[in-house]
Amino acid sequence: MTNGSLERISLATRIRNNFLTGLIICAPIAITIWLTWSFIDWADSWVKPYIPSRYNPESYLQFAIPGFGLLIAVTTITLIGFLGKNLIGRSIVAYSESILHRMPLVRTVYKSTKQIFETVLKEQSGSFKRVGLIEFPSPGTWALVFVSSDARGEIAAKLNEDGEEMVAVFLAPTPVPTAGFLMFVPRSKLKLLDMSPEEGVKLLISAGLVTPEYKAAATEEAATIINPPEGT
Structure with a gap:
């Protein structure tokens, strides 16, 4: 094999390695941006239709505001959670639940869904920890x-x-x-x-x-460094 052939093979190998390195760097970033943008767009498509036009800044602007619907949803959910902690809010929630519990099909879906969310999101829960x-x-x-x-x-x-x-x-x-x-x-x-x-x-x-790093192994290694075996 001539030197020219070896140089061409070496050049092709370097180009391939550089491409793979660039792919490892760019692919996670691109996928993360795409997933984040898709989630924001999905949230906006659900929330924006229910925002009155007079309260929607896009009605006065010539361009869309990505994430505005998501911001409104997060703010509304947080406000409902805040109101649900006081006496009046708890009374309203209890009254609403009493109505749902009287509906044959709806009460089953509501109870199951609520139980799942309480189990997964409750801070004191040890589920999946x-x-x-x-x-x-x-x-x-x-x-x-x-x-x-x-x-x-x-x-x-x-x-x-x-x-x-x-x-x-x-x-x-x-x-x-x-x-x-x-x-x-x-x-x-x-x-x-x-x-x-x-x-x-x-x-x-x-x-x-x-594969995640085994922390116990790192702890044992650190203990070995701090207290080396006799004779070392």
Whole structure:
């Protein structure tokens, strides 16, 4: 192979490597901007039609204001939350709920939706704050799960008959962890991990390519540096 051929191969390799490096830099930025812009546009499309034209600044301007609908939605939700904490607000909410509870189909949807949001968004809730491993689908094969809560109610009464506490876990698929299986496993069969739920989601979405740093290993390394073994 001549020197000219080697130089052409080397040049092509450098161009490919530079392109891949640029792609790694630009792709996450572009995807983040696109997702953010899509969410803002989606929120605006839902909220703006309900804003009276006299209160909408776009009625007086010659251009659209991205994010105005989202700002109005966030402000309105925050204001409702503030009003819902006082006596009058709680009375209005209780009266509205009493009306919804009288509607056969609506009350089921409302109760289920409210329970989900209270469980997920409640500050004191421990839902999905831990990540663990269970043997699934066969012994020796481990799957990543998100710990929901301890088994309660009838499920706890039926499954805890042998004295083994059961834990509710959510097994999400890869690479889109938006649907999955709710499973009840013995606490002794659950291996809790130190990684956060956010790191667990990254691990799932990347199909294992993005592995979070093991903090315990770093702690052990730091302890070794501080207290080196004898003879070093």
